[in-house]
Structure formats: structure tokens, C-alpha cells
Amino acid sequence: MAKDSVMKTLTAEEDGPRMLSLVSHKLKTPLSIINGYSEAILSQSAKEKFSPFTAKALEEINKQGTKLCSLVDKLLFFNKVESLQPKDLAKKTLNLKNLAKGCANDALSHEEETPAVTATSSIAKRGTFIEIDCPPTLEIKADEELMGFLLEELISNAIKFNNKAEKIIKVQCAHHGDSISVSVRDYGAGIRPQDVNKIFERFYQVDDYFTGQIDGWGLGLCMVQKIVELHNGSINVISDRGLGSIFTVSLPVL
Numbered sequence: 001m002a003k004d005s006v007m008k009t010l011t012a013e014e015d016g017p018r019m020l021s022l023v024s025h026k027l028k029t030p031l032s033i034i035n036g037y038s039e040a041i042l043s044q045s046a047k048e049k050f051s052p053f054t055a056k057a058l059e060e061i062n063k064q065g066t067k068l069c070s071l072v073d074k075l076l077f078f079n080k081v082e083s084l085q086p087k088d089l090a091k092k093t094l095n096l097k098n099l100a101k102g103c104a105n106d107a108l109s110h111e112e113e114t115p116a117v118t119a120t121s122s123i124a125k126r127g128t129f130i131e132i133d134c135p136p137t138l139e140i141k142a143d144e145e146l147m148g149f150l151l152e153e154l155i156s157n158a159i160k161f162n163n164k165a166e167k168i169i170k171v172q173c174a175h176h177g178d179s180i181s182v183s184v185r186d187y188g189a190g191i192r193p194q195d196v197n198k199i200f201e202r203f204y205q206v207d208d209y210f211t212g213q214i215d216g217w218g219l220g221l222c223m224v225q226k227i228v229e230l231h232n233g234s235i236n237v238i239s240d241r242g243l244g245s246i247f248t249v250s251l252p253v254l
Contacts, residue, residue, distance in 0.1 A: 038062040097134040103151035134173035154184040162188030191239040
């Protein structure tokens with residue numbers, strides 16, 4: 001019996017990624033239909049003259065459907081990243097400043113306010129300011145999709161876990177001989193010492209327990225760490241409660 005139990009456990013562990021992928025794909029079709037029809041109905045709101053309640057209900061259905069679709073996409077991406085090996089990376093030369101600016105704009109566009117406004121060295125959006133300090137010619141050789149996800153995730157977290165009215169995020173890139181560093185700094189609540197070593201674990205969220213109040217699966221930083229490892233790099237976190245956090249990724253110059 002013990003032997004059989006062990007074999008069942010191992011099989012369950014091996015089937016975990018396959019199950020996540022299957023569940024995610026099964027959710028995609030009904031979600032696409034829900035979102036498609038809700039958008040189509042909303043587009044007719046001016047002609048149909050819906051009641052305030054109906055209009056609000058439709059908007060909320062569409063909003064939550066879009067959010068759920070994003071969660072499913074992230075689960076599928078997690079499954080993809082987990083299965084990658086260094087030889088699978090599609091590496092190419094990337095301009096780090098352009099990549100950082102694009103990721104900052106994408107992170108800001110997910111906030112439920114006005115579109116992002118881009119300046120020469122900073123990006124702002126109604127109380128959220130992202131400063132990018134990066135040499136204009138600094139380049140890295142990396143997988144663009146993965147590195148884009150990494151940067152956007154760190155910037156999005158810096159925005160999401162900051163409850164101040166004015167949020168300031170600083171992205172700094174530098175060349176250190178045989179390595180290149182990318183730091184994302186915020187001045188938010190910071191991370192408790194007991195949580196710092198856990199934030200890269202799967203499904204872990206910096207809440208005392210998962211309440212559902214924080215968007216996401218708790219997989220973002222787990223994927224960030226995996227992407228860093230795939231590029232033969234390292235990631236470091238410095239955080240002080242009430243003062244904010246600094247996430248620094250170091251990558252070898254190739």
C-alpha cells in the first residue's frame with residue numbers, strides 16, 4: 001500500500017503541469033465567448049438605452065471576464081516558462097532602455113485610469129511616476145518575450161503593492177564589467193523580513209493568507225526567478241518595512 005501511495009503521489013506531481021495547461025485551455029473558450037458577447041452588447045448600449053443597473057452589470061461582467069482571461073493567460077505562460085531550458089531561449093540583442101520604457105507603459109496601461117503619458121526619461125499616469133535611468137546604448141542579449149515579462153512584472157508589482165497616493169518607481173540599468181544590472185525600486189510598504197525568502201515560491205502572496213483581495217496567482221515572482229536562472233543570472237531583494245523595496249536582476253554580458 002505504501003509503495004502504491006508513493007507511486008500515486010509521484011504521478012500526481014508529474015501530471016501537475018499537464019493538468020494546469022488542460023484546465024487553462026478549457027477555460028479559454030467559454031471566457032472568449034463571455035467577453036465577446038458582453039463587449040458586443042456594451043457597444044449597443046447607446047441605441048438600446050439600458051437602465052443604469054443593466055449598464056453597470058454589463059460593464060462589470062466584461063471587466064471581470066477580462067480579468068479572468070488575463071489570469072488564465074498567466075497560468076498558461078507559467079506552464080510554458082516552467083518547461084523551458086536555456087537551449088530553448090530565442091536570444092537576440094535588445095536595447096535595454098527601449099525595453100524598459102515599453103514595459104513601463106504596458107504596466108501603467110493595466111491601471112484603471114487614463115492612458116500612459118511618455119516623456120524622455122520618465123513615464124507618468126495620474127499619481128504614478130516611473131523614472132528610467134538607463135544608458136541609451138546599453139544592450140543585453142536575451143529572450144525578448146521573457147525579459148519583457150520580467151521587467152513588466154517587477155514594475156507592475158512596484159505599482160500594485162504601493163498604497164501611497166503618489167507612487168514613484170525607479171528603474172535603473174548599469175554595466176558592471178562582465179555583468180549588467182537592472183533594478184526596480186519603489187517607495188511603498190516594503191516586505192516583511194519573514195516574507196522576503198518566500199516571495200519567489202509558487203502561489204505565495206505577501207498576504208498573511210490568500211484572501212483573494214490581491215489580483216493574480218502569486219506566480220509572477222516565481223516566473224521572474226525562473227527567467228533569471230534561464231539567462232544564467234541572479235536576483236536580489238532589499239526591502240525595509242515602510243520604506244519600499246529594490247529588486248535587482250544581474251545578467252552576464254554575452
